[in-house]
Amino acid sequence: MDLIVREVSHRYGELRALEAVSLAVRAGETLALIGPSGCGKSTLLGIMGGLLQPSEGEVLTSGPLPEGCLNPFTYIFQDFALLPWRTVEGNVSLALEHHGLGAGERAERVASALALCGLAEFAHAFPKQLSGGMRQRVGIARAIVVRPALLFLDEPLSALDAQTRELLMEDLLAIWARERTTSIYVTHNLQEAVRLADRICVLSRRPGRVKEIVGVEVPREERANAEHARALAELQSRLWDLIRDEAAVADREMQNA
Amino acid sequence: MRATLTALGALLALALAGGQVQSQTKEKVSIAALPFVSSSPIFIAKELGYFDAEGLDLEIKIFNAAQPVAVATASGDTDFGITGLTGGFYNLAGKGALKIIAAQSREEPGYDFVAYVANPKAHEAGLRKPADLAGKTVGITTVGSTFHYNLGKLAEKHGFKLDSITLKPLQSIPNMSAALKGQQVDAILITANNAYQLEKEGAGKIIGWVHQETPWQLGALFTSTRMVEGRRATVEKFVRAYLKGTAAYAEAYLQKDASGKRVFGKKAEDLYPIQQKWVKPEPQPQTVLASANFIDPQGRLLVKDIYDQVAWYQAQGLVDKDVDPRKFLDLSFVQGHMQVPQN
Amino acid sequence: MPETRPVPFRGGGFNPAGWRWASWIAFAAIIAAWQLSSSSGLLPALFMPSPLAVLEALARLVETGALTRHLAASLQRIALGWAVGTLGGLAIGTAMGIFAVARSIGLPVTSALFPIPKIALLPLLILWFGIGEPSKVATIALGVLFPTIISTYTAIDGVPRNLIRMGQSFGLPAAMIVWKILLPGALPGILSGFRISSSIALILVVAAEMIGAEHGIGAFILAAGNLMQTDQLVAGVVLLSLLGLAVSFGLSRLERWLLRWR
Structure with missing residues (x-):
């Protein structure tokens, strides 16, 4: 099932969290959402899955539900819940x-x-x-x-240590290979994004806007191979260049300022 | 400066000497009492100077329940106590700390004090006299109270079992009145002025008086064993003053005319300010008269009745078996006690 | 080789581990000291009965069969009163944990009514419920109600919000979220509330049995007090505290079973 985000903005009181975000997730793909901390990644994920009401804009779906689907919009939480x-x-x-x-x-x-x-x-x-x-x-x-139909993963591995994270990434890849579930994967870990996503959506710092959407060319099942290591490392450093300056600014921002 | 100091010193010495003179002439004693008309021989004797005349400086400590009066006297917080005789009193006296020395209230034929009051519905249904209480529900203050004893003696007199009465311990007079008004109980036992009040409100019918059914020794003046052993002369002086109080009380409140009707004259009026000062809540003159129960003018106890009471409480399992009236009665302070058993 | 010194050990202590027999020994020592001062005359029987006298009073209660009568009467009142108060408290507390309106009304009302000594309400309770069993049960139920309300809604407040979010994300209906997430999540807090409310029920049985009770441990204690039978009075108090211990033991077992996931 496809998911279309159209001109979504969100405010918490005076604080503008998201500004006119538009993007589309295609059936069967995994889209990673990255950006500096506080850029509204989790807010956007909440809006996409219907747990948050956006201040403006709308989220639409198209295409048929998969067979036997009981809960089309399903989350995996950082703290497991x-x-x-x-x-x-x-x-x-x-x-x-x-x-x-x-x-x-x-x-x-x-x-x-x-x-x-x-x-x-x-x-x-x-x-x-x-x-x-x-x-x-x-x-x-x-x-x-x-x-x-749509799987929303909210930093699912960030509460885990590095070794466990590796193992779980492999598990996730195996499951996706089987189920072909459309997934949106929020992370602040660039390595995870590069390893797991088909496309990576980079958000700007607050209020979050879509800065760039980057495709990962290497097929997912081949990314662990040594021959692609260099291409993936380059991609990772390109992503880092995109968010680095803003991450530094975001880091110095006061909470709730 | 020095002159001032000297003057101050002289003043101080004088004050001290004065104090000494005071305490030499008057001995301090204290009594625990309830603020009821039945305690008023004490109030009268104090206000009319009978204790002063005996060289006693009496402090009256007012309590709000019979139990603490006995406890205070037993523990030595006060030298004397005056109140009703209950199962609790006998258990305390049985431990050897108390001596009964003179009479207080008595249920005496012709003097209304505690009434049997039925609720109007029960009255209509046939509860007309105390003997009808068999099988009924009756409110009392507590187990082992004087009301409990009255019902026990009533059952004995009319030959029914006390068990056949459902006793409802309700702790306080207001609770008992409420239970009667709410028809939670068929009848209660209650003192005269409350009984009249209930009848006036239409909430109850007086169906009889304890003095008509089972006259008995209801209250006593008592002191601690320590006082009798250590300050006998003081106890004697105290009893003398108390008996003047009971005599004055009798003259004011216990007079009857030729037809046997109670009459209250000027003497009762004269004593009203004393009652007003000591009795709580502050009574109307009418209330004083309604509450003035019989107190033996010479302080004589109905001794056999006290033996009977102890035996009854013991039979009910309410007083310990080893309590012996002989040990807590000291009949030497008052002459002419009545019905003294000869063993 | 330079001189070596051991690193001084500075940890340890501040770690009170239970010593199994300590409580029993302390208990026995206190009772022994009490008996000794009684039999030596240091503690006159007028002021405090000796442990032996208390034991005799207890034995008499058993012999005469009065014990079962008193226990049965009191336990019935406690159980019924506690159950009514607890059910009411759970219902109101849950509503206050979920609905803003219920909380805005319930919080001030609870705060206002909780501190009222239930004994002060006895005359009213008599008027409403009479002097039979209902007023006794109501006294205990009222005493249990308010602490249960408070422990229930604070326990519900303490359930992590992310679990509720999770329930919503899986499309659980609201009733299911309450039944499967809020209430089990609040259970630890509710159970520790039970400890308090069961103690209150035991305390209030004495007050409840002030009014028109022929049997019951509270009535027995009151009568013993009125009769100055201090040995029986203390025996009754011992019965109450034994009852308290039994209830606490039972609750511990219940907690261990219900909260075995912790």
């Missing part, structure tokens, strides 16, 4: 419980999502028993169990 009193299985099943599926079908769907994320043997564990990486895998399993 797991219910600590539910087991892994229970957390994943939460997303299905209000859809009137039979118990059998629900269990089947949960089991296959858990298997896909390598969580099968942790089904009855509580979140506190899991590492950060495993917890985020639960968040991913919960998202894919509803077969989303």
